[in-house]
Structures are given as C-alpha cells and as structure tokens.
Amino acid sequence: MATRLRVPYVIAHADEALPHPLVFVRRPFTTPRLAYVTPRPGDRADNGVLRARILDNRQGAPLWRMLNTARQWRCMERVLCQVCGQEATDPETGRIPWVITATAFRAIRGVEGSGYTSAPATCRDCIPEALATCPQLRKSSAVATAARSEPAAILADVFRPGPGRTAIHTDRHNVFVGLDETALLRRVLATQLIVRLHDLQPAPRLASRTG
Numbered sequence: 001m002a003t004r005l006r007v008p009y010v011i012a013h014a015d016e017a018l019p020h021p022l023v024f025v026r027r028p029f030t031t032p033r034l035a036y037v038t039p040r041p042g043d044r045a046d047n048g049v050l051r052a053r054i055l056d057n058r059q060g061a062p063l064w065r066m067l068n069t070a071r072q073w074r075c076m077e078r079v080l081c082q083v084c085g086q087e088a089t090d091p092e093t094g095r096i097p098w099v100i101t102a103t104a105f106r107a108i109r110g111v112e113g114s115g116y117t118s119a120p121a122t123c124r125d126c127i128p129e130a131l132a133t134c135p136q137l138r139k140s141s142a143v144a145t146a147a148r149s150e151p152a153a154i155l156a157d158v159f160r161p162g163p164g165r166t167a168i169h170t171d172r173h174n175v176f177v178g179l180d181e182t183a184l185l186r187r188v189l190a191t192q193l194i195v196r197l198h199d200l201q202p203a204p205r206l207a208s209r210t211g
C-alpha cells in the first residue's frame with residue numbers, strides 16, 4: 001500500500017551510518033593526502049575526491065535533515081530526481097526541472113540564468129508532492145528548468161595533518177570547494193556534489209501541475 005508521505009530518495013537513514021577513521025597518507029615528493037585507514041574501492045569519486053562513507057540501503061528511521069552522500073552524488077552525476085530516484089529530465093522538453101531553494105543555491109555574479117546548487121533535480125511528476133510535503137521548500141523556493149547541469153564543486157569537511165599520520169578536523173564543515181582547487185581537495189572529505197546549472201528559466205506552472 002502506498003504511504004501518504006514518501007521518504008525522498010536522497011534522504012539519509014539512521015542505519016546507513018558508517019564509522020570512517022581517517023589518516024593522512026604521505027608519499028615522497030607529494031603533499032599529504034587524506035584517506036581512510038583501511039582504503040576500499042569506491043572511497044573516491046571518479047575525480048579522485050574522497051567521499052564520506054555511507055551505506056546505501058535506506059534502512060532505519062529517515063534523518064530528514066541529512067542527505068545520503070552516495071545517493072546525492074548519484075542524483076547529481078546521473079541527473080536523477082531527489083524524490084523518486086528516477087531520471088529527472090523531462091522527455092517532452094529535454095529540460096531538467098529543478099526546485100531552487102535559497103539555502104542550496106548560489107548565483108554566479110555576472111552570469112544570468114546560471115548558478116551552483118547542492119540540491120538534486122526534482123522530476124516533473126514529483127514537484128507538486130515535494131512542495132506540498134517539505135516545509136523548507138514551501139517557505140523559500142522557486143521552480144525552474146535548466147538546460148543542463150555539470151559537476152563543479154563539492155561540499156566538504158576540511159582536515160589538516162597532525163603528528164604522524166593523524167588527520168585533525170579543522171571544524172570547517174560544509175565548505176564549498178571547486179573541483180579545480182586541487183591542493184585543498186587533498187585535505188577534504190566530501191559530503192555532497194555540487195553542480196552548475198545552465199540556462200535556468202522560471203517554470204512556475206510545474207508547481208501546480210496535476211497528473
């Protein structure tokens with residue numbers, strides 16, 4: 001039986017948490033690089049960025065304020081809907097519906113219709129439900145469509161090397177780090193992938209669409 005309130009695909013669940021002890025790996029002639037004590041395949045994204053370890057089984061109570069790093073990343077790379085996890089691109093128009101929220105969006109000065117966001121797309125069918133059930137979206141959001149999106153940055157926790165191989169958290173959480181900031185990328189643990197949106201156009205009618 002369908003439940004009235006779906007837990008969005010991208011939301012983290014309590015039993016998905018994993019411990020992830022970190023170290024700095026030192027090799028001759030290179031600056032130290034953050035890694036897990038016991039490295040595993042998949043620790044790093046395709047671009048080499050170290051990602052927060054998390055299970056992807058949607059078990060346990062939903063943690064409504066947290067995104068699951070694995071699913072958030074997948075949504076961004078494959079342009080999936082953050083609510084249902086299916087392809088978000090509208091097959092009729094070829095454009096990507098996106099609910100733009102003040103907290104998750106950063107405009108790019110001097111570039112009209114463009115910006116960075118850490119919130120994945122929302123498919124056309126899921127937009128009315130997302131707006132109706134999420135208080136944060138109701139408060140401050142606008143519905144738009146984008147021509148395309150591309151990975152541009154991450155949100156990350158920043159570490160610094162301590163004595164020996166130890167990794168010390170600098171207390172800098174959710175720092176915006178561009179994918180071209182190669183020196184800083186060696187010292188961070190990424191929690192979310194940020195994309196740059198191109199050719200954003202307002203689409204208020206999608207908000208009230210039925211069926």
Ligand SMILES: [Zn+2]
Nearest residue numbers: 081084123126
């Ligand atoms: Zn959807």
